[in-house]
Amino acid sequence: MKMSHQQPVARRMYDLVEPLGLVPYFADESDEALMALGLRNQWDAYFAGRAAPFGPSVPAEVIHAVFYNFAPGEVARHIPRVWDVTTPEAALAARERGCVAGMRRILGALADDPAVARAGDLLLKAATSAPVEGRPLYAALRTLPAPQEPVARLWHATTLLREHRGDGHIVALMAEGIGGTEAHVLHALATGTPAKSFGRVWHLPAAQLDAVVDGMRARGLVGPDGWLTDEGRATKDRVEALTDRLAEAPYTILSPGDLDRLITDLAPISAVFRKTFPM
Numbered sequence: 001m002k003m004s005h006q007q008p009v010a011r012r013m014y015d016l017v018e019p020l021g022l023v024p025y026f027a028d029e030s031d032e033a034l035m036a037l038g039l040r041n042q043w044d045a046y047f048a049g050r051a052a053p054f055g056p057s058v059p060a061e062v063i064h065a066v067f068y069n070f071a072p073g074e075v076a077r078h079i080p081r082v083w084d085v086t087t088p089e090a091a092l093a094a095r096e097r098g099c100v101a102g103m104r105r106i107l108g109a110l111a112d113d114p115a116v117a118r119a120g121d122l123l124l125k126a127a128t129s130a131p132v133e134g135r136p137l138y139a140a141l142r143t144l145p146a147p148q149e150p151v152a153r154l155w156h157a158t159t160l161l162r163e164h165r166g167d168g169h170i171v172a173l174m175a176e177g178i179g180g181t182e183a184h185v186l187h188a189l190a191t192g193t194p195a196k197s198f199g200r201v202w203h204l205p206a207a208q209l210d211a212v213v214d215g216m217r218a219r220g221l222v223g224p225d226g227w228l229t230d231e232g233r234a235t236k237d238r239v240e241a242l243t244d245r246l247a248e249a250p251y252t253i254l255s256p257g258d259l260d261r262l263i264t265d266l267a268p269i270s271a272v273f274r275k276t277f278p279m
Contacts, residue, residue, distance in 0.1 A: 009259070010247035014165065016266045017123070019273035020103075021162035023155065024049060024095060026277045027102025033094040037086040044085075047078035049095035052088035053140035056080065066136050068170045069180035071204055092144065100152045106276050107269065111151055115265040120154035122254065122262040127160035129253040135167040154269075161250060168246030172239045177219075181212045186221070189228045190236045 024030045025046070034045035051063050060076040067075065082091070104111045124146055132139035141160050147153050173183050181201060188198035195213055196202055216222040221232035228236065251259065 008244060009251050010165075010244045012263070013161070013251060014244070014247065016263065016270040017158055017161050019270050019277060020155065020158040022273065022277045023099045023102050023106075024159075027099065027106065029102035029105065030095055030098035033098030033101070034091060037090055037094055039082060039085055044078050044082050047075065048082040048086065048088075048091040050137075051079055052091040052095070053137070053144060055088050056083040068173070069183050069200070071181055071201075071208070096147065096152055096155070099155050100149070103151050103155055107151075107272055110269065110272065116154055116269065117150035119262060119265040119269060120150050120157055122258055123157035123161065123266070124153060125258075126250040126254055126262075127157040127164070130164055130249040134171070135164055138164040138167050161247075164250060165243065165247040169239070169243045171246060172242035175242065176235050176239055178235070178239065179212075181209075182216055185209075185212055185216060186228070186232070186236055186239075189222065189226075190233065194226065 030049065031042050031045045034049055035041070037048075039045050039048060047063070050067070051058070054063065054066075058079075060079040063079050064070060064072075064075040107116075110116070128142065128146070130138070132142055138160065141163055144156075147156050173179075178186060181204070184198055184201045185195045188195050188201070195209060196206070201209055201212075213222055213226070216232070217224075220229055221235060223229045223232075254262065
């Protein structure tokens with residue numbers, strides 16, 4: 001029987017799942033496996049690995065819309081070029097192979113602990129239970145078969161849940177009128193980082209980034225000092241709250257006992273990755 005949980009289950013699970021979800025982006029093995037296919041650089045690897053579930057025929061404009069927070073033209077520098085070098089099937093296999101290798105290196109002996117298999121099974125049960133409507137990246141990933149090997153199974157479930165949450169996060173941003181580049185500025189300023197120093201937008205031309213910040217200032221989100229106003233912080237809070245609400249669906253299939261077991265098994269695994277990756 002499906003159970004309904006009170007908030008903040010999605011926030012608690014985000015704190016546990018997100019450190020594992022960063023493996024493709026912070027563990028070198030993932031990029032190395034993808035670049036071994038002939039890709040030029042880490043951004044080729046990023047777009048090939050993440051866009052692969054859509055296949056080779058989806059144009060850059062669609063991937064740009066689905067990913068949401070890249071500056072205009074960034075996706076087109078990699079899609080569809082990567083599909084002249086490799087195939088989505090090869091990219092998916094390389095990404096999984098690299099991520100599993102990275103997870104095993106980071107976890108050490110814990111990788112073969114029975115808790116990994118238990119957590120992977122419960123997390124996959126949750127990850128494959130949510131509706132796919134309005135969730136394009138999550139829906140694309142749901143078409144892929146789930147691995148049987150425990151570490152790969154855990155990684156696959158984590159990726160499904162991360163992209164499910166990400167699809168909902170875009171809905172929350174759009175509901176507040178926050179554009180893709182604005183989302184990075186909002187996050188950077190909320191965490192005390194100047195926009196020009198934030199890793200995902202620092203490389204943009206200064207005039208382009210200034211125009212984004214100026215637009216947010218005109219809407220009352222950013223103050224004259226360059227930091228978030230009260231309304232800017234309230235907007236960020238509303239985005240996160242709605243994201244949490246929209247991320248709740250996968251976990252409603254778990255009984256309270258299953259959820260407790262999942263949290264117990266996943267917590268020490270997650271802690272290892274949280275110590276390893278910048279959060």
